Amino acid sequence: MIENVAAIIQKMIAMSNGNLHDINHFMKVYAFSRMIGLREGLPEITQTILEAAAAIHDIACPLCREKYRNTNGNLQEQEGIPLAQNFLSDVKLTDEMKERIIYLVSHHHTYAGVDGMDYQILLEADFLVNADEGKMPLDAIKTARERLFKTKTGIGLLDSMYLGLYVNNL
Ligand SMILES: [Fe+2]
Known part of the structure; x- marks a missing residue:
């Protein structure tokens, strides 16, 4: 039984078959998700869901690359549901938490209808990484910055990482 986020990460790394880009x-x-969540003061359960x-x-x-030869967002969102369900089957979290995690996996390329801080922060963190990669x-x-980013922490990271701006308002 997987008891915490560290063990979830360990399993995810083990499942990645040495694909260092994915890892x-x-x-x-x-x-970035963890850091933004902590700085924004998320409740513990929401923070765990986000992480x-x-x-x-x-x-x-990996499945989308193999099956469709691309990692288009829609395909990933659809294919991610059963994979995430299966991944979480031996993880010790409540059913509500698992449902929310699966919801986030299946919406992480959808910028409309963001209905929570966990969702918002995941989008910001993924963008911060993808902007570089x-x-x-x-x-x-x-x-x-205008349309997607909402959290003060996420905007601050985007500014200092990509826009040459550092505002000391921490
Ligand atoms: Fe991503």
Whole structure:
């Protein structure tokens, strides 16, 4: 039985078959998610949901690459549901928490209808990592700052990492 987020990460790394790109990606998204969640003062249960979802959010990537030869967001969201359900079957969390984690995995490319801080922060953390990994143009980063980012911590990270801005208002 898997008892905590550290063990979830360990299992996710073991399942990644040595794909260091995938492992590095979700470790970064996990780290930003955890950090933003802590700085935004999430309740403990929401923080755990966020961290677990960040660790497994791209669980469908290997299957999508194999089956469709691409990792299009919609395909990942659909394929992610059964994979996440299966992954969580031996994880010791409540059914409500598991349901929310699966919901986040199956919506992490959907920018409309964000219905909670866990969802919002996962989107921000994934964007912070993808902006670098995908060498995103400055315009796209500025647009995301206006339209996607909501948390003070996430905006501060985007500013200092990509926009050369450091505002000392911590
Ligand atoms: Fe991702």
